[in-house]
Amino acid sequence: MECSLVSQYFLSPADRWMVSHKFLVSPDGGSCSESLSSVELWAETATLSYKMDYEPSFLRTLFSLILVSSLLDCVLSEVDAFPDTKTWFENLLPSTMCIQNASIESVYGIMFDAGSTGTRIHIYSFTQKYPDQLPELRKEIFESVKPGLSAYADIPEQGAETIRGLLEVAKDAVPSSHWKKTPVVLKATAGLRLLPEKKAQALLSEVKNVLEESPFLVPDNSVSIMNGTYEGILAWITVNFLTGQLYSQSKQTVGILDLGGASTQITFLPQSEETLEQSPLDFITSFKMFHTTYKLYTHSYLGLGLKAARLATLGAVETGAVDKQIFRSSCLPKNLEAVWEFGGVSYRYGGIENGESGFKSCYAEVLRIVAGKLHQVDEIKGSTFYAFSYYYDRAADTNLIDYGKGGILEVRDFERKAIEVCDHMEGFTSSSPFLCMDLSYITALLKEGFGFKINTPLQLTKKVNNVETSWSLGATFLMLQSLRISN
Numbered sequence: 001m002e003c004s005l006v007s008q009y010f011l012s013p014a015d016r017w018m019v020s021h022k023f024l025v026s027p028d029g030g031s032c033s034e035s036l037s038s039v040e041l042w043a044e045t046a047t048l049s050y051k052m053d054y055e056p057s058f059l060r061t062l063f064s065l066i067l068v069s070s071l072l073d074c075v076l077s078e079v080d081a082f083p084d085t086k087t088w089f090e091n092l093l094p095s096t097m098c099i100q101n102a103s104i105e106s107v108y109g110i111m112f113d114a115g116s117t118g119t120r121i122h123i124y125s126f127t128q129k130y131p132d133q134l135p136e137l138r139k140e141i142f143e144s145v146k147p148g149l150s151a152y153a154d155i156p157e158q159g160a161e162t163i164r165g166l167l168e169v170a171k172d173a174v175p176s177s178h179w180k181k182t183p184v185v186l187k188a189t190a191g192l193r194l195l196p197e198k199k200a201q202a203l204l205s206e207v208k209n210v211l212e213e214s215p216f217l218v219p220d221n222s223v224s225i226m227n228g229t230y231e232g233i234l235a236w237i238t239v240n241f242l243t244g245q246l247y248s249q250s251k252q253t254v255g256i257l258d259l260g261g262a263s264t265q266i267t268f269l270p271q272s273e274e275t276l277e278q279s280p281l282d283f284i285t286s287f288k289m290f291h292t293t294y295k296l297y298t299h300s301y302l303g304l305g306l307k308a309a310r311l312a313t314l315g316a317v318e319t320g321a322v323d324k325q326i327f328r329s330s331c332l333p334k335n336l337e338a339v340w341e342f343g344g345v346s347y348r349y350g351g352i353e354n355g356e357s358g359f360k361s362c363y364a365e366v367l368r369i370v371a372g373k374l375h376q377v378d379e380i381k382g383s384t385f386y387a388f389s390y391y392y393d394r395a396a397d398t399n400l401i402d403y404g405k406g407g408i409l410e411v412r413d414f415e416r417k418a419i420e421v422c423d424h425m426e427g428f429t430s431s432s433p434f435l436c437m438d439l440s441y442i443t444a445l446l447k448e449g450f451g452f453k454i455n456t457p458l459q460l461t462k463k464v465n466n467v468e469t470s471w472s473l474g475a476t477f478l479m480l481q482s483l484r485i486s487n
C-alpha cells in the first residue's frame with residue numbers, strides 16, 4: 001500500500017500567517033507506517049519560520065494549526081508589529097477560521113470632516129467584543145489639508161482631488177484585507193452650509209465619485225452636509241466617550257463648546273427640569289446609543305464661527321468682497337492693510353488710521369455680532385465645559401495654555417488676554433493681525449452670548465489619550481452602529 005504526500009495551506013485570520021501542513025495519507029484510510037509529517041508557520045515578513053513534528057492525526061493537527069495561527073494573529077494585531085502585505089495565496093481559504101475571531105478582530109472606520117477651514121481624515125481602528133456594546137478604540141490616524149472644500153466652490157473637481165490625496169493615507173493605515181468592509185463617509189459642516197445649494201451639491205457629487213473609486217465600503221448617503229444639531233451631539237459623544245463618561249452609569253457627563261470657522265456649537269446634558277422646559281423645542285434632542293437614551297441641549301449657531309465673526313465685524317458679510325473696498329475695524333493694528341482669504345474669497349482689510357483702536361472700541365464692535373442672538377441657560381453658569389477647536393487654538397497662540405497639554409482656564413482669562421493684546425496691538429504684529437479681534441470675540445461670545453460667568457472654568461482640550469476631540473469619532477460610532485459593522 002502506498003502512502004501519498006498531501007500539503008494543505010491555511011491562511012490565518014488577518015492574513016498575517018500562512019500555515020503549511022504536510023502529511024501522508026493512505027488511499028484506504030489506513031495509517032501510514034512512515035512518519036513524514038510537518039507543520040510550518042510563516043510570518044508574511046518571513047522573519048519567523050519553524051517546523052515541528054507531530055503524530056499524523058489530521059483533526060488534532062488542524063485544530064492546533066487554527067489555534068496557533070489565531071493566537072499569533074491576535075497577539076500581533078495588538079502590537080502591530082507586522083505591516084500588511086499581499087500574498088499569492090490571499091483569499092485561498094476563508095479568513096474566518098480564527099476561533100477568537102468573534103471576540104477581538106479589528107474593525108476600521110474612516111470619517112472625513114469637511115470643515116469650513118480645512119478637510120480632515122480620521123481613521124479609527126476598534127476592537128469590539130460584543131456586537132451591541134461600545135467598541136473599544138485602539139487608535140486614530142489623523143491627517144488634514146487646507147483650505148476646506150468650500151474654497152473650491154467654482155472648481156469642484158479640484159476640491160475632490162484633496163479627498164483623493166487623503167484617501168491614500170487610509171490605504172496605508174487600513175490592512176488591505178479590511179478595505180472592502182471598512183466604511184468611508186464624508187460630512188461637511190458650516191462652510192458648505194453657507195454655499196449656494198447648487199455649488200455645494202456639485203462639490204458633494206465630485207467627492208462621492210472619488211469615494212466610489214476607492215477600495216473602501218461606501219454606504220448610502222456617504223457624502224452629505226451634516227445638520228448642526230448632529231455636529232454638537234456627535235462632539236459631545238466623542239468627548240464623553242474619551243473621558244470615560246459613557247462607560248459609567250453615573251451620567252456625570254461633561255458639556256462641550258466647539259468654535260469652528262463658520263459655526264459654533266454648545267451641547268450638554270441638562271440636570272435641571274427648567275432647562276428642558278424653558279428651552280426652544282429644537283434645542284433639545286433625544287437619541288439612543290448603546291442601550292441608553294440621552295436628552296441633550298444642543299444648538300449650532302451658523303455664522304457665529306470665529307472666521308464668520310471676523311467677516312461680520314468687518315461688515316463684509318452682506319457686501320461680499322468688492323475689489324477696491326477695504327474693510328476696517330478698531331480691532332486691527334492702525335497702520336495695517338492686508339488681504340485675507342476665507343471660503344475662496346479675498347477680502348482687503350485694515351485698521352482705522354488716525355481713528356480708534358484698542359480693547360474698549362473693539363469689544364463694542366464684536367458685541368454687536370452676538371448681542372441678542374443666542375439662547376441663554378441659567379444652568380450652565382455653574383458647570384465646567386470642555387472647549388476645543390478655535391477656543392483651544394487662540395488660547396495656545398497666546399500662551400494661556402500649553403499647546404501640547406491644554407489646561408483649565410476661566411472665561412475672564414480670555415478677557416484679560418484680549419485687553420493685553422488689543423491695548424498693545426503694535427507689539428503683536430508678528431502673530432495674526434486678527435488676534436485682538438478673535439480674543440475679544442471669544443470673550444463676548446462666552447460672556448454675553450452664552451451668558452457664562454467670568455469665573456466659569458473651561459477645560460481646554462485638543463486630544464484625550466492621543467485622540468482628537470472632534471465630532472468625527474462620535475459620527476464613526478453611529479456609522480458603525482447603523483451599519484452593524486462588527487466582526
Ligand SMILES: O=c1[nH]cnc2c1ncn2[C@@H]1O[C@H](COP(=O)(O)OP(=O)(O)O)[C@@H](O)[C@H]1O
Binds near residue numbers: 259
Ligand atoms: O480633528 C480636529 N482636531 C483638532 N482640531 C480640529 C479638528 N477638526 C477641526 N479642528 C479645529 O476646528 C477649527 C476650524 O473649524 P472648522 O474648519 O471645522 O469650521 P466649521 O466647524 O465651522 O466648519 C480649528 O480651530 C481647527 O483646529
Ligand SMILES: [Ca+2]
Binds near residue numbers: 115189
Ligand atoms: Ca468643525
